Amino acid sequence: MYPSRFGYESPKSVAEAVALLDQFGGEAKVLAGGQSLVPMLKLRFAAPEMLIDINNIDGLRYHRVDPDGSIHIGALCRHEDLEFSDVIAKSQPTIAAAAHLVADPIVRTRGTFVGSVCHADPQGDWAAAMIALDGRIVAQGPKGKREIAMKNFVSGPFQNALAFNELAVEAIIPAPKGVARGGYLKLERRVGDFATASVAVSLDMVGDTIARAGIALAGVGGHTIDATEAASVLVGKTLTAESIAAAATAVAAAADPRTDHRGSSDYKRHIVETFVSRILTGIANTSQKAA
Numbered sequence: 074m075y076p077s078r079f080g081y082e083s084p085k086s087v088a089e090a091v092a093l094l095d096q097f098g099g100e101a102k103v104l105a106g107g108q109s110l111v112p113m114l115k116l117r118f119a120a121p122e123m124l125i126d127i128n129n130i131d132g133l134r135y136h137r138v139d140p141d142g143s144i145h146i147g148a149l150c151r152h153e154d155l156e157f158s159d160v161i162a163k164s165q166p167t168i169a170a171a172a173h174l175v176a177d178p179i180v181r182t183r184g185t186f187v188g189s190v191c192h193a194d195p196q197g198d199w200a201a202a203m204i205a206l207d208g209r210i211v212a213q214g215p216k217g218k219r220e221i222a223m224k225n226f227v228s229g230p231f232q233n234a235l236a237f238n239e240l241a242v243e244a245i246i247p248a249p250k251g252v253a254r255g256g257y258l259k260l261e262r263r264v265g266d267f268a269t270a271s272v273a274v275s276l277d278m279v280g281d282t283i284a285r286a287g288i289a290l291a292g293v294g295g296h297t298i299d300a301t302e303a304a305s306v307l308v309g310k311t312l313t314a315e316s317i318a319a320a321a322t323a324v325a326a327a328a329d330p331r332t333d334h335r336g337s338s339d340y341k342r343h344i345v346e347t348f349v350s351r352i353l354t355g356i357a358n359t360s361q362k363a364a
């Protein structure tokens with residue numbers, strides 16, 4: 074199918090992109106990697122009057138760790154930049170574990186981390202990772218910048234908290250209290266598929282004690298699920314067979330899966346419980362070896 078007719082603009086600066094978004098009053102769409110938007114256009118799930126292609130704006134393709142330990146990911150950082158990043162491999166285990174599981178290698182060369190978070194697909198990997206990591210999105214609008222906490226950013230399936238005239242310019246992952254531990258597991262029907270169920274875990278550990286626990290789920294609800302409240306059973310504890318089992322049970326209860334062609338709701342809930350347990354056990358084993 075062909076998309077509906079649309080106009081095309083290729084601004085050279087963030088200010089120009091924001092001015093265009095403002096001018097078109099909700100009838101424009103930002104084009105980043107195009108790996109979700111172009112299929113949406115072709116299926117006519119989206120029919121914007123104007124596409125605002127941000128790929129010619131210099132300075133948005135970056136990721137870095139700041140001296141305070143926070144990680145900053147620019148709007149044009151591609152999935153593959155994170156997949157092959159030494160910086161991420163050394164500093165951010167949840168992102169490192171998820172990066173090679175997003176889509177397939179071709180999509181990963183074009184698709185962007187920030188675009189994926191903005192797309193807010195209930196099966197999307199990066200929105201789940203960002204919620205587990207307690208991340209923030211920096212939005213730039215006509216009146217300047219504001220930060221939106223990730224837990225408030227995904228406002229529903231394929232919906233985010235950006236105003237029509239705001240561009241997401243950066244994702245921020247805060248510095249951990251202590252050491253960042255984490256993981257990401259995804260069940261997919263075949264390589265490159267969206268999640269049947271996936272689990273993102275992020276722990277801040279001070280010695281053996283868990284100072285912060287973030288867990289989020291993809292594919293097992295009508296939107297990305299923030300299971301951080303369920304994960305709070307871990308805070309102040311060490312990773313033991315008992316604390317791991319308690320967290321896995323609580324997080325599985327927070328899932329809201331539907332039976333479909335990918336599996337029954339019971340099966341998906343079981344996968345969530347198994348994945349939480351597997352990631353936490355892996356972290357416990359790694360910490361023991363390091364000690």
Ligand SMILES: Cc1cc2nc3c(=O)[nH]c(=O)nc-3n(C[C@H](O)[C@H](O)[C@H](O)COP(=O)(O)OP(=O)(O)OC[C@H]3O[C@@H](n4cnc5c(N)ncnc54)[C@H](O)[C@@H]3O)c2cc1C
Pocket residue numbers: 102103104105106107108109110111112148174175176177180183184185186187188189190191192196197198199235239240241242265266267268
């Ligand atoms: C075959 C295939 C398999 C896939 N498998 C997976 C998978 O397993 N897991 C997964 O998570 N994803 C998967 N995807 C989606 C892919 O990861 C996309 O790259 C991602 O969802 C969107 O990023 P993008 O840069 O391509 O955004 P685009 O497609 O350009 O945009 C997506 C949406 O976000 C908006 N947007 C983008 N950037 C910004 C911005 N900076 N500010 C404001 N709004 C913005 C756009 O307007 C649009 O509404 C798959 C895609 C394909 C084609």
